[in-house]
Amino acid sequence: MSASGSRGDRRNNTDKGESWHAATDPEKCEEMQEKYDWKLLRVEPSNNSTLKVKCIFDGETEFPNYLED
Numbered sequence: 001m002s003a004s005g006s007r008g009d010r011r012n013n014t015d016k017g018e019s020w021h022a023a024t025d026p027e028k029c030e031e032m033q034e035k036y037d038w039k040l041l042r043v044e045p046s047n048n049s050t051l052k053v054k055c056i057f058d059g060e061t062e063f064p065n066y067l068e069d
Contacts, residue, residue, distance in 0.1 A: 019061045020044075022051035029055030036061065 018041060023029055026043045032055060033040040039058040046054045 017059055018056055019059065020054045020056045021061065021063075022046055022048060023053050023055050024051060026053055026055075029053065033057070036063070 021029075021032060023032070029040055029043050032038060038061050041056045041058055044054045044056060046052055
């Protein structure tokens, strides 16, 4: 879904054991949590006008690479 703008870059903060993915709105954070079975800790505003929120998840999160199969 990155091409559609619903999700963007992922950044890790290993000191806290958290990682985040940018999204267009908080509902997308909930969708990522359900789809990938990640634990959503909180949603924070971002400085991006398109990807308006950061979805903060517990631990390391990474989107599956479907091209590796």
